Amino acid sequence: MASLSALAGRVAVVTGAGRGIGRAIALGLGEAGAEVVAISRTLAEVEAVASQIRAAGGAATARRADLTDENEVLRLARWLETERGGRLHVLVNNAGLRMDHLGDELQYPYRIPLLVLPIEAWDRMIRANLRAPFLACRLLGPLLCAAGGASVINISAGAGIRGAAGRAPYAASKFGLEGLTQSLAAEWRDANVAVNTLEPGGSVLTDAVKQELLGRDPAIRFARPEVMVPATLFLATQDASGVSGQHLNALDWLRERGLDSWERWAAH
Secondary structure, three states: OOOHHHHOOOEEEEEOOOOHHHHHHHHHHHHOOOEEEEEEOOHHHHHHHHHHHHHOOOEEEEEEOOOOOHHHHHHHHHHHHHHOOOOOOEEEEOOOOOHHHOOOOOOOOOOOOHHHOOHHHHHHHHHHHHHHHHHHHHHHHHHHHOOOOEEEEEEOOHHHOOOOOOOHHHHHHHHHHHHHHHHHHHHOOOOOEEEEEEEOOOOEOOOHHHHHHHHHOOOOOOEOHHHHHHHHHHHHOOOOOOOOOOEEEHHHHHHHOOOOOHHHHEOO
């Protein structure tokens, strides 16, 4: 099992790194010494994240990619081969859709009954939340397996272990991600690659709907995206000799270490 100092100089790809959880994770990895490749469909956002990491003395590059597109993920793999010498040690599959991306937020905030769910919306969710991490693992996997010790962190949710009314496409995509994770953990054990999922363990302030709710009622509790960083750094140091094939809850992980107080992690 690697130590935290092993992140120094290691290459970490973070998808969906322009905002929210992905941004917090990219900044945290950069601060820990990893060479971050920040990926998003919006180049300006990840350029800002990469600039912030470099301004703090770290190393980071911004890349635009639609991770549901096989050709664009292939281009990312080829860029890593040519520009980073084929080095890849950490892959954080964070990019994805939430339920509020699919429907009328005012009518169905975060919940869309299956019988009114457009089929195209189901397909969008599965492409973003399951096809994209599959493509990243499939096409970047050879680099991870050649690293001599690497880690894949798939960002999941409570919906990955329990479904809920009105959240069928999101839950199905996250259940699928859990299955992909467990399968790859077994398949890549001999290549010394750890593969795990990580969920926040609570609702994270990530979008305008939640921001509006918090503005109306300050008693509502949302965590800041940074709540995901400590457990991510821990998982990033793992290889197949350590934690692998597991689903971690970030707040539970913090609680075990006495670091979970809402005064520390709460959004205001």
